[in-house]
Amino acid sequence: MKLKVSKEKILNSLQKVQSVVSSRTTIPILSNVLIKAEKDRIHFTATDLDVSVIAGCEAQVTKPGATTLPARRIFSIFKELPGPDIELEVDDKNQASIRSGSSFFKLVGASEDEFPPLPKLDAAKTYSLDQGTFREMVRCTCYAASHDESRPMLNGVLLSFKDAKLAVVATDGRRMALFEQEVEFPKGSEGDLILPFKTVEELNATLQSAGQLKILTTPKQIAFEFDDIIIMSKLVEGTFPNFRQVIPAQAEESIALERETLLTALRRVSLVSGDNSTSAKLAFSKNKLEITVTAPNVGEASETLPIKFTGRAITIAFNPDFLMDPLRTLTSDEISLELTDDMNPGVVKCNVPFLYVIMPMRVS
Amino acid sequence: MPAPKPIHVLSDHVINKIAAGEVVERPASVVKELVENALDAGATQIEVEAVGGGRQLVAITDNGCGMGRDDALLAIERHATSKIQDVDDIEHVATLGFRGEALAAISAVSHFTLTTRPAADLAGTELVIAGGKLADVKDAGCPPGTRIEARRLFFNVPARRKFLRADATELAHIRQMFVVYALAHPEVGWRLVVDGREAMRLAAGATLGDRLRDIVGADLARQLRPLDLTRHDITVRGYAGQPAAARQDRTEQYVFINGRPASAAAIYHAINEGYHTLLPPGRHAPIFLFIEVDPEQVDVNVHPTKKEVRFRQPGAIRDAVIEAIRRALQPTPTTGITSSLLTMPPPTTAIAASAEQQIKLLIPDLPPPRTFQFPGLPMLPPSAPPPTAVPGAAPPAAAPTPAQELKNAAHSPWLWCRVLGQVGGLYVVLETEDGLVLMDPHAAHERVLFEQLLKQYTSHAVKSQGLLAPETVELLPATAEAVRENLPLLREMGFGLADFGGDAFIVDALPACLGGASSRAVLAAIAESLAKGGARGGSARAVEEAVAQAACKAAVKARDVLRLDEIEQLVVALARAEMPYTCPHGRPTIIFTSYGELHRKFGRA
Known part of the structure; x- marks a missing residue:
């Protein structure tokens, strides 16, 4: 294998695969990146066996071939090379020679055959979406996913393709975030997919705000193709709970609130939260919202916000973090909070097709 | 069928030897009996000397009240004592001994020398006894107090001699006995001399904390928390170790009841309960437990060497011990020192009080527990009763007083x-x-x-x-x-x-x-x-x-x-x-x- 490539391009591609290269793995080959050169492109592949990322860039390939090299080491070497171009040559023994300006490096690699083969996505269903939209849907929901390993199907984000709509849902049994958009896909491609949390993080880090996104799935695997990147991942097995049944049919009061104001007030009062069981008490009365946090052994804090509200007075307690999560990720100026009483769930809505159901806390 | 043997009354000599078997088991028992006598005599300085693991010589010298010649001669008789008069006195005995057996028993099984002088007398008395037989009585020059030497212990009881262990083991028992009494009486000065060399010297007039540090070392002393609880007529004092210092056995658990080293199943049970959830089963934290209770509530006359005691109300003692340990280890939650300023008493007193308390905080009896201050908000009393409270219910508990909070600065x-x-x-x-x-x-x-x-x-x-x-x-x-x-x-x-x-x-x-x-x-x-x-x-x-x-x-x-x-x-x-x-x-x-x-x-x- 022999090629010449611009330093900027190769660094950009390598950067995208770094995050799945594990620093402490029991399988040494996984700390290497697979480099494949063909025609006028090179591809870098890194995997931790759960998630794989493939990133490509243009290169002048004089001799095609493939090898694996230690991922972190070549990234730091390429970063320091004087540039602007890098020449890479790999011999039959997987020994790489790197030349750039006055620098010369010789690195020991490992054979391509040792690298785990990537899953094949034959007979896959395909969906086509806008990258920015999908990124926003995932970003606005993923925080609600559960981290409790005893319920693996909640340890991720649900993509539910149904009735010409895509619903992205995450829940931990206490709150649920749902983002629903109309998308086009073939009639026979309806189905539910649960993305593992790790893949969601990878997507959050690499998806761009514009461009095409292609999703390919088989019952156990999923691949996201966009720009010069492919992210492949296992799917979580199991059935996601019926998320539609926890959405309250209707609420008695719908209160319009300024998102930023509510968020900063909550952020301030939760500075006194003593531990993860702190609750924020929201008391709605005529044109006034009072938020109070009392933490034993720490102290208490309260905020009073002017609001537009003329309904029945309601007092309800929420986990302040649960309430802040959607406020942080949404971008609209105003949200609405729908409440019935202190025992029934609250619902956060806004001007985008987003919905957040949150169960109140009770104090015995 | 063997012919019936005639029944006869045993001679005093034999009786003393049998009694000695109960009271004097090994050289350490001699130390125990004589140290108790010294303490009962009001000594403020006690010296324990042992040669050859106590086999060759055990000698106890005190500066107590001493005895006149007549008393000294009487003291070596069996059941002769100054400590009680009649059987009712046993009910509320306040001295360590009272059975009047020790000197008779020890002198029956050793070459025994007693030298004593009350401070008021000009000359002292020396008694020499061998195997229970009085060999010599004479005047002797000596400092006020009593010195008793027991040489060649069990010289006339070969059966018992065979059961003695190696010198090092017997010495270890003596040292243990010495430590126990030195802990029980920090106000007394102690000196231990082994084979002619001074092995330990503990200054008189010490506090328990000082004494503990001298004996168990500063490392362990740092891990101890003071116990202090008075409940009805029961007082529990001493120090309880952090669970981190726990070990496999109870060797570092010392229990004193009315100043007397003692063990009682109820107390060990209480210690275990006190450490429940803090220690895995089979681990025992070091503890130095001093229980003061009305003498009438304890029966010490259960065991000849008074190792075991019984309580009239074991439940009350147990509860007191559990509570004392729990309180020592799990004090009320605390926050920063600033909280004393937020309870808003008149400003001048608040500042004065907190300054005084800070000084107390810095100079405790033991090296201060390592403190850890976090940037945390000070505690505020709830400004309004919680909404769920029933109207007319008791108001929220008053905020802990600053003193309480400071006492247990973050642990x-x-x-x-x-x-x-x-x-x-x-x-x-x-x-x-x-x-x-x-x-x-x-x-x-x-x-x-x-x-x-x-x-x-x-x-x-x-x-x-x-x-x-x-x-x-x-x-x-x-x-x-x-x-x-x-x-x-x-x-x-x-x-x-x-x-x-x-x-x-x-x-x-x-x-x-x-x-x-x-x-x-x-x-x-x-x-x-x-x-x-x-x-x-x-x-x-x-x-x-x-x-x-x-x-x-x-x-x-x-x-x-x-x-x-x-x-x-x-x-x-x-x-x-x-x-x-x-x-x-x-x-x-x-x-x-x-x-x-x-x-x-x-x-x-």
Whole structure:
């Protein structure tokens, strides 16, 4: 294998695969990146066996071939090379020679055959979406996913393709975030997919705000193709709970609130939260919202916000973090909070097709 | 059939030898009996001398009241004593001895010399006795007080002599006996001379804290917390060790009842209860327990050497000991010193008081417990009663007084610490001012959650987080029964729980501090422990056990890789915990290696 490539391009591609290269793995080959050169492109592949990322860039390939090299080491070497171009040559023994300006490096690699083969996505269903939209849907929901390993199907984000709509849902049994958009896909491609949390993080880090996104799935695997990147991942097995049944049919009061104001007030009062069981008490009365946090052994804090509200007075307690999560990720100026009483769930809505159901806390 | 042997009365000589077998078992028993006599004689300076493991010589010299010649001659008779008059006196005996057997018994089995002089007399008396026979009585010049020498112990009882162990072992027993009495009487000066060389010298007029530091060393002394409790006529004082200092046996547990070293099953049981949830079974923390109780409440006349005592009301003593230990180890939660300024008494007194208390805080009896100040908000009394409070109910408890809070300045295991990372995907490594700490995050988290939930439970302020969709949890018949019996308890713990018939339950809320734990796992674990605990009984213990199980299930799993900020949060929460050293099941949360130990291991001493 022999090629010449611009330093900027190769660094950009390598950067995208770094995050799945594990620093402490029991399988040494996984700390290497697979480099494949063909025609006028090179591809870098890194995997931790759960998630794989493939990133490509243009290169002048004089001799095609493939090898694996230690991922972190070549990234730091390429970063320091004087540039602007890098020449890479790999011999039959997987020994790489790197030349750039006055620098010369010789690195020991490992054979391509040792690298785990990537899953094949034959007979896959395909969906086509806008990258920015999908990124926003995932970003606005993923925080609600559960981290409790005893319920693996909640340890991720649900993509539910149904009735010409895509619903992205995450829940931990206490709150649920749902983002629903109309998308086009073939009639026979309806189905539910649960993305593992790790893949969601990878997507959050690499998806761009514009461009095409292609999703390919088989019952156990999923691949996201966009720009010069492919992210492949296992799917979580199991059935996601019926998320539609926890959405309250209707609420008695719908209160319009300024998102930023509510968020900063909550952020301030939760500075006194003593531990993860702190609750924020929201008391709605005529044109006034009072938020109070009392933490034993720490102290208490309260905020009073002017609001537009003329309904029945309601007092309800929420986990302040649960309430802040959607406020942080949404971008609209105003949200609405729908409440019935202190025992029934609250619902956060806004001007985008987003919905957040949150169960109140009770104090015995 | 053998011919009946005639019955005859034993001679005094034989009786003394038999009695000696009960009282004098080994050289250390001689030390015990004679030291007790010295203390009863009001000595302020006692010297114990042993040669050849006490086999060749045991000598006790005191500066007590001494005896005149007539008294001295009488004292060596059996059942001769100055300490009691008649049988009623035994009921409220305040001296260590009273049976009047010791001198007779010791002199029966050794070459015995008694030299004594009351301060008022000009000349002292010397008695020489060999094997119980008075050999010589003469005047002798000597300082006021008494010196008793017992040479060649058991010279005339070969059977007993054979049972003596190696010199080193017998010496160890003597030293142990010496230490016990030196601890019991810190006001007395002590000197131990072994084979002509001074082995230990303890200054007179010491406090118990000083004496402990001299005897057990500063390292252990630092791990001790003072005990102080008076309840009715029972006073419990002394020091209780942190669970981290625990060991496999009870060798560092010293119990003194009215100044008398003693053991009683009820007390050991109470110590175990006091350390319940802090120590795993089979581990025993060091403790120096001084119980003062009306002499009439104790029967010391159970055992010839008074090793064991009995109580009239073992329950009351047990409760007092448990409470004293619990109080010492789990003091009321504290916050920063600033809180004393926020209770808003007149400003001048507040400042004066807090200044005085700060001084107290800095100069305690023992080296100060390592403090750990966190940037935390000071405690405020709730400005309004909680909305759920019934009108007319008792007002919220007054904020603890500053003195109370200061008394137990944070008992965190470190002053400052830095998280270095996680090893083996499990243990967290911390650097502290004194050394290296390894922390088990699961055990640590368990402890933190346990205290949170227990605190909420006991203050009836449990917060529970509702579930979006109620979950049905199916249990085994036995555990389901346990849950059904304990429904009120579980509801108070914050579970939204309803019987669904059969062995199933519906859960619609969980205690909020359990975070994202799954209701099925938590409920099943609690139910199992309740089912098992049913036999053990005790509802307070059932609550603790249930809370411990819940904490265990909700704590981070052993293999979870934690983010740095999660570790930091946990470290801070653990340092705030009342009992940061063990998880609720008594396993350690942290292992501390001091720089001193590291230096030693690297040969840098």
